Amino acid sequence: MAAGEDAAADVVAGRACGSCSLCCILPDIDELEKPANVVCRHCVPGGGCQSYATRPQTCRDFLCLWRTEPLLGAHWDPAVSHMMVYVQGPQTTVLVDPAQPALWQHEPYVGELRRWAVEARRKGGYLIVYVGDDVTVVE
Numbered sequence: 713m714a715a716g717e718d719a720a721a722d723v724v725a726g727r728a729c730g731s732c733s734l735c736c737i738l739p740d741i742d743e744l745e746k747p748a749n750v751v752c753r754h755c756v757p758g759g760g761c762q763s764y765a766t767r768p769q770t771c772r773d774f775l776c777l778w779r780t781e782p783l784l785g786a787h788w789d790p791a792v793s794h795m796m797v798y799v800q801g802p803q804t805t806v807l808v809d810p811a812q813p814a815l816w817q818h819e820p821y822v823g824e825l826r827r828w829a830v831e832a833r834r835k836g837g838y839l840i841v842y843v844g845d846d847v848t849v850v851e
């Protein structure tokens with residue numbers, strides 16, 4: 713979908729949104745009155761935004777952590793992990809595709825999430841995993 717493709721300066725070379733549309737599906741987006749886990753009405757099947765030129769600021773500003781953080785390995789590609797990760801202030805958020813609700817609880821994911829949670833707490837933050845209505849604060 714490449715929501716924030718033109719807004720982000722610090723993208724990791726060689727990574728692209730491709731056919732991923734998770735950030736047009738999993739989060740709620742106030743400007744679009746889009747609930748969580750509902751496909752945005754502007755989303756093009758197979759990747760893309762049919763309202764790309766007029767998409768809201770939230771979309772323009774957003775890239776998931778896999779696009780901007782080289783420390784996230786290839787297995788964190790949302791097309792592979794079925795999760796999207798982002799950081800806002802003290803909160804690291806992991807939104808899980810409800811179609812793959814348990815993947816985050818398996819390695820290599822859960823071990824890394826626990827390490828990230830420890831690191832976040834060390835800095836005064838926290839890490840939360842959302843799977844539909846299920847919310848887990850990772851310890």
Ligand code: SF4
Nearest residue numbers: 713729732735776796
């Ligand atoms: S979740 Fe990440 S990789 Fe997927 S479309 Fe959004 S920004 Fe691109």
Ligand code: SF4
Nearest residue numbers: 736752754755761771
């Ligand atoms: S408006 Fe476009 S970029 Fe924003 S969520 Fe919808 S499809 Fe994605």
